[in-house]
Amino acid sequence: MAARYAQAMFELASEQGALDQVGTDLDKLDRAIAESPDLARLIASPVVTREQHASAVSAVADELDLSEITRKFLGVLAAKRRLFSLPSIVSSFRARLAEQRGEVTAEVASAKPLDQKQLAALTDAVTAYSGKKVRLDTKVDPSLIGGLVVTVGSRQVDASLKRKLQQLDVAMRGLG
Structure with a gap:
């Protein structure tokens, strides 16, 4: 679903020449959802009424200064009770936009x-690896302790301190 x-939003934004704007809007929304547990709960809640969802997303759209096309799209999602799927829609839209641009998205988790x-060096390294333009999708995961986890498509490079400690633990258990 x-x-x-995401495909419908992509086609609409493409027809209106607003792909970049909608992409930026969806990035803002995604960050807002990630940074606000209250917002995440609100969009996922099945007990919130359509009207409450519509009012809430309207306020969020105002706060984030989203374009009219994105505001209307959020209104449709609220009316159809589909706001819970917004994170998946954003992800699908990003993938479609990257495909059209000939880009690859690298998901990067770092301890800080x-x-x-560092972002420029990482972009250069992933570009050299993939042979395509790269868009980094970064997030902070303090549980990594140090280092990075980079995921490009189905490939993942885990250079985190957490992973190295886990490997050391497994090796030490094998010696005992």
Whole structure:
């Protein structure tokens, strides 16, 4: 279902020449959902009425300064009681946009926020690996302790301290 909504949004945005704007809007929404547990619960709640969902997403759209096309799309999702699928819709839209642009998305989890120099170096490394333009989707995961986990398509490189400690633990257990 999320893929169908994402495809419809993609086609509508493409027809109106607003792919970049909608992509930016959806990125803002995705970050807002990730940073606000209250917002995440609200969009996932089946007990919230259509009207309450519509009012809430309207307020969020105002706060994030979203385009009219994205506002209307959120209104449709609220009216159809499909807001719970918004994270999946965003993911599908991003994948479709990246495909059209000839880009690959690399999901990067790091123990602490990366600075611009680190992001540039990582972008260069993933570009060299994939042979395509790269869009980094970063998130912070303190449980990694240090290092990175980079996922490109179905490939994952886990260079986190957490993983290295797990490997050391397994090796030490094998010696005992």
